Amino acid sequence: MLHIGSHLSFAKGYNAMGKEALELKADTFAFFTRNPRGGRAKAIDASDVEAFLALAAAHGFVKLVAHAPYTMNPCAAKEELRTFARETMADDLQRMEYTPGNYYNFHPGSHVKQGVAAGIDLIAAQLNEVLVPEQTTTVLLETMAGKGTEVGRSFEELRAILDRVNLRDKVGVCLDTCHVWDAGYDLVADLDGVLSEFDRIIGLDRLKAIHLNDSLNACGSRKDRHARIGEGQIGLGALVRVINHPALRELPFILETPNDHDGYAAEIALLRSHWQE
Template identity: 70%
Template sequence: MLTVGCHLSSSKGYLAMGKDAVKINANTFQFFTRNPRGGNAKAIVPSDVEAYLAFAAEHNITRILAHAPYTLNACSADEHLREFARATMADDLARMEYTPGNCYNFHPGSHVKQGVEIGITYISDMLNAILKPDQTTTVLLETMAGKGSEIGRSFEELREILDRVTLSDHMGVCLDTCHVWDGGYDIVNHLDEVLTEFDRVIGLSRLKAIHLNDSLNPLGAHKDRHARIGEGYIGKEALIRIINHPALRKLPFYLETPNELDGYAAEIALLRENYQ
């Protein structure tokens, strides 16, 4: 069965997200742990979590993905911003244990003229400070498009972070189709070769989730502008090949396309119709 969902608003709580997922025929979903621009997180209501877990079991919702706020920059040149990222992510991981066994995804950050090596050091140091041996949440590094001084524009940069994390069994990667395309990996014409390269550098066993997005930009543009399925340079046929690829088809897919619920429902229906 295809595991597919989209990004849902967390403002009304876990149970409401679960109901929205079922409404659009999704069996997973992604959500922000707090306001995507940063700030305090909404208090978790244990009764809401309990109701969600029962609802999710009843409706076969599985492997949800939390997304850190965009504003977190674990490799900022500003020590206070690095500390804010560390404290926020540590809090998020503690909150994730209310829904055990899921994933937490974040953008590695931008080194802002300090250089990739220093940026990677800051990111791995933060992860070593916040990961705990007994946590059930897997933390995912997201592949990035490479705009500005973003870290994670190449598989090698992500691998270097993973190599420096002591509790590496708690780490994985989320591959964003728009980002890798914008980053220069040709998943339209050379999907097999890109996955072979990913396996060589990082290892496919590390790949835990896929953000399934089309791109408004041509290959290697380094701009990161998502498009609806079939309305960008990647195209519907290539994205359908991705969900059916033997190395990927059992992974969860999360749509981050510019849609409301009805648009997500249509894309999910399209993907299910073409899943083999």
């Protein structure tokens, strides 16, 4: 079965997101843990969580892929911004334990002219400060498009972060199709080659989720502009090969395309129609 969902709003709580996912014919979803452009987090209602967990169990939901706010930059040049990032991630991971065993995805950050090596060290240092042995959440580094001073534009940069993390069983990778395409990995002409390179450098066992997006840009543009499925430079055919690839087909796929509720429903239906049993 194709495990697929979209980004939903956390504003109405877990159970409302679960019900919306069912309306979309989804069995997973993503959500921002707090305002994606700010630092405030919505209070968690234990009864709402209990209702959602019952709903998810009844309908066979697979792992959720929560997303950290965009403002969280673990390798910022300013210490106060790194402190905000550390405190935000630590708080988010505590909140994630209300829905145990899921994923927490984040953008590794921008080194802001400190250099990639310094950025990698700072990101790993934050992970070593906030990860704890008893957590059930797996933290995912997201592949990035490479705009500006982003860290994580290559598989080698992600591997360098992973190698510096002490609790390695608590971390993995989320591959964003738009981002890796914009970073220069040709998913259209050489999907097998891209995945072989990922396996050689990082290991496919560390790949836990896919952000499934088309791209408005040419391969290697380093711009990061998502497009609806089949309306970008990657195209429907290549993304269908992604969802059916033997190394990927069992993973949760999250749509981050520029869509509304009906648009997501249509994309999920389209991709399910191309799923190969």
